Amino acid sequence: MHKYWGKKPSSDLGALIRKYSDEGDTVLDPFSGYGVFCCEAFLLNRNVISNDLNPIANFLNIQLLEKDVDLELLKKQWTEISNQFEPFVNKWFQWDINNKTVQLLSVLRDKNDTPIKAKYKINGSRKAQEIELDKNNVHRFIEYENSQTIEDWYPVTSLIENSRISAKKDMTVSDVFTKRTLSCHAKLLSLIEELSSGKEKDLFKVAFTANLANCSKLVPPIKSRGDMSAGAWMTGFYTGETY
Structure with a gap:
């Protein structure tokens, strides 16, 4: 990234x-x-x-x-990629709250990777809502996450331990992401590798890698704007109290 x-x-x-x-x-x-x-x-x-x-x-x-990217081919390849990727993502982001099927937008977690709050939309609605997750919902979420197997390749390269930042002992690249985020990005990369090629694939990879950090644990919320307010990665390697 x-x-x-x-x-x-x-x-x-x-x-x-x-x-x-x-x-x-x-x-x-x-x-x-x-x-x-x-x-x-x-x-x-x-x-x-x-x-x-x-x-x-x-x-x-x-x-x-690079000036020889075929933009029409790029659009065609993206249509094929997104058609296969969308149902996979929906499976990870679909949730049930108060007997209603909702689409999760983001989940706030503490430094122990425990879900605290969630932002979601009820299917068919444009309005986003927030909910504090009780013990039952936390248990359900973690249980579902732990039951999933990531079948696509992802990096497990060891990070160099550094006490001044958030690189802890025995930490790997994959630890920078939640399991849900890791699974979705591994699937997306797999589809890019499978359905694209040449200069078009390289351009997809620029977009993919540019977005990785902003989907990682390295992005803390801007607490002055609210617990769920989206932050931005500023190149530092630091995991805050929440992400």
């Missing part, structure tokens, strides 16, 4: 490129990050050589400069 640092207008770099190079010149950026400088140089008709030590940055760099 990564943070796509496309926050600053890359066009401002154009002044430097115009001042120190001419059209047809070669611009070298050996510390390119995801390639914003060379992308701007390319748009200004310079040849570019762009590289970074980080392979993820290079992957993003290549996608940023």
Whole structure:
């Protein structure tokens, strides 16, 4: 997962490129990050050589400069992927509250991964509601979650223990996600691998990896706006009291 640092207008770099190079010149950026400088140089008709030590940055760099993506094929592939993915997700997010079938939107958990609150919509309604989960609902939720088997591949790479952040002993990449989130993302990645290929698949993977952190335990709620208020990942590796 990564943070796509496309926050600053890359066009401002154009002044430097115009001042120190001419059209047809070669611009070298050996510390390119995801390639914003060379992308701007390319748009200004310079040849570019762009590289970074980080392979993820290079992957993003290549996608940023890629111009031969078939958008119609991309849409067709996404339709096939979403048609298979939607019922799988619905199974995980469907719940029963007060004898009514509802669609869960988000579940607030404590640092022990125990559900505390849930935000949901009654099927057919547009209004979101919140509920504090009592012991019975917590038990049902955990029981259902524990009974599920994740059949698709997901990474179990060990993290380097670091007491200054939330990387604990024997922790793996998969521990950064709840089982529900891990299962859904593993299924989505599996479908992307199966139903897409080439440059279109690479573009799907950019979107997939860019969204991973915001679906992880690393996103705390903004408590000043309410317990269930959505937060945002700011590149730190920290799990708060709730997520």
